[in-house]
Amino acid sequence: MNDSLLPKSPVPGLIPTLNKTGWMTEGLDDYSEDFARYAGTADGPVLDIGCAYGVATLKALENGATVVASDIEPRHLEILERRVPAEFKNRLATRTAVLPDCDFEPGRFAAILASRVLHFLNGAQIELTVRRMADWLKPGGRLYLVADTPYTGPWYVHADAYEQKKAAGDPWPGYVDDYVGLLPEGTDPEGHPDFINPLDPDILARVCTEAGLTIISAEFLAGSTPRAKGNEHAGAIAQKP
Numbered sequence: 642m643n644d645s646l647l648p649k650s651p652v653p654g655l656i657p658t659l660n661k662t663g664w665m666t667e668g669l670d671d672y673s674e675d676f677a678r679y680a681g682t683a684d685g686p687v688l689d690i691g692c693a694y695g696v697a698t699l700k701a702l703e704n705g706a707t708v709v710a711s712d713i714e715p716r717h718l719e720i721l722e723r724r725v726p727a728e729f730k731n732r733l734a735t736r737t738a739v740l741p742d743c744d745f746e747p748g749r750f751a752a753i754l755a756s757r758v759l760h761f762l763n764g765a766q767i768e769l770t771v772r773r774m775a776d777w778l779k780p781g782g783r784l785y786l787v788a789d790t791p792y793t794g795p796w797y798v799h800a801d802a803y804e805q806k807k808a809a810g811d812p813w814p815g816y817v818d819d820y821v822g823l824l825p826e827g828t829d830p831e832g833h834p835d836f837i838n839p840l841d842p843d844i845l846a847r848v849c850t851e852a853g854l855t856i857i858s859a860e861f862l863a864g865s866t867p868r869a870k871g872n873e874h875a876g877a878i879a880q881k882p
Contacts, residue, residue, distance in 0.1 A: 662713070662714075662761060662833070662834060663757060663761070668696070669696060669697060669700060670756075670787055670862045670863065670864075670874055670876065671862055671863075671876070672756075672785050672786075672787050672862060672876040672877075672878060673696075673697045673700075673754060673756050673785065673787060674700070675785070675878065676689075676697060676701065676752060676754040676783075676785040677697055677700035677701040677703075677704055677706075678704060679752055679783060680701035680704060680706035680708065680751075680752050681701065681703075681704025681705040681706050682704075682705075683706065683751035683752050683782075684751050684779075685707075685749075685750065685751035685779060685782075686706075686707040686708065686709055686749065686750055686751065687701060687706050687707070687708055687709070687750055687751055687752040687753065687754070688708075688709045688711065688745065688749075688750045688752070688753045688754070688777065689701065689708055689709070689710045689711065689753075689754045689756075690711045690712075690738065690740070690743075690753065690754070690755050690758065690774075691711070691712060691713070691740070691755055691756060691757065691758030692710040692711060692712050692717070692718075692721065693712060693714075693717050694717055694720050694721055694724065695710055695717075695720075695721035695724065695725075697754055697756060698710040698721060698733070699721075699724065699725065702725065702729040702732055702733060703729075705732075706732065707732045707733075708732065708733055708734070709734045709735070709736060709745075709750075710733060710734070710735050710736075711735070711736045711737070711738045711743070712735075712737065712738070713737070713738070713739050713740075714737075715737045718735040718736075718737065721735065722735060740755075740758060740759075740761075740762060740766070740770050741762060741766045741767075741769045741770040741773065744773060745777045746777070747776050747777065748776075748777070748778070748779050748780070749777055749779070750777050750778055750779065750782060751778075751779055751781075751782045751783075752778075752782055752783045752784075752785065753774050753777060753778060753782070753783075753784050753785065754785040754787075755770075755774065755784075755785070755786050755787070756785070756786075756787040757787055757788060757789060757874070758788075759786060759788045759838075759840060759845075760788045760789045760815075760837060760838050760839050760840055761834055761837070761838070762838060763813075763816070763836070763838060764812060764813040764816070764838070767838070767840075767848055768848055768851065768852075771784070771786075771848045771849060771851075771852045771854075772851075772852045774852075775849075775852040775853055775854055775881060778881040779881070780881055780882065781880065781881060781882075782880070782881050783857070783878060783879070783880050783881075784849065784854060784877075784878070784879045784880075784881070785876075785877075785878055786845050786849070786875075786876065786877045786878075786879075787862065787874050787875070787876045788839070788840040788845065788874065788875050788876075789837075789839050789840070789873065789874060789875075790815070790839050790840065790841055790861065790872055790873060790874060790875050791803040791804075791814075791815040791839040791841070792870070792872045792873060793839075793864060793872075793873035793874070794823075794837070794839070795823040795824060795825070796815070796817050796820070796823055796837050796839055798823070799815070799817055802814075803815045803839070807841070807843075812844070812847075813838060813844070815837075815838060815839035815840060815841070816836065816837075816838045817836060817837050817838075817839075818835070818836045819835075819836070820833060820834050820835060820836050820837040821833055821835065823837075840875050841861075841875045842859035842860050842861060842875045842876065842877060843859070844875070845859055845875055845876070845877035846859040846877050846879075849877055849879035850879075853881075853882070854879035854880060854881055854882075855879060855880045855881075855882060856877065856878075856879050857878040857879060857880055858876075858877070858878050859875075859876065859877040859878070860875075860876060861873075861874070861875060861876075862874040862875065862876045
């Protein structure tokens with residue numbers, strides 16, 4: 642795998658995306674690692690949606706999986722295809738897709754990973770996306786969700802407000818409607834999202850349950866930067882009955 646194809650990064654452990662919508666972690670969190678392991682034994686193809694440069698896709702391919710890798714940015718997929726070793730290429734398909742508008746065939750996938758993409762959607766879009774993912778799964782298939790929490794990124798300054806809103810019963814307590822206003826001074830706002838919707842394990846578990854899935858686990862996960870404290874990401878693993 643050719644890491645020289647990846648953009649240079651000013652942040653250890655993170656690779657910037659080409660469309661300014663976020664970062665890809667260089668290493669896998671525990672739930673994405675579990676997805677890659679499970680994918681290698683799954684009965685059928687798996688989907689890595691919002692795959693960026695394919696850190697989880699590559700690991701799943703190494704483990705023997707057949708993977709559909711999907712991302713909003715076709716240039717990410719082009720880089721991924723160039724990084725994939727020749728012996729794995731017959732088990733990889735790529736598709737440009739935008740959540741929540743994309744769709745796949747019902748019952749197609751044995752597992753789905755959506756890592757660090759849901760927090761770019763509003764609440765209604767998240768609910769729709771998870772319902773669609775549940776439909777794409779085979780019976781017995783697993784959904785792996787990983788999202789940024791209110792305790793990471795430039796939006797960490799709103800963590801106290803998030804906790805207050807959650808205590809008051811707000812279903813989307815981390816939502817910040819001025820993402821650009823949180824960027825460092827001098828940052829070009831072009832291409833950055835207008836809002837950010839950081840999530841926690843309870844929210845992920847709730848939307849999975851509402852979509853008819855059974856929760857296997859839901860917890861905070863550590864980020865991949867050297868200063869990670871263990872609550873940078875929220876994760877949920879759910880199964881289709």
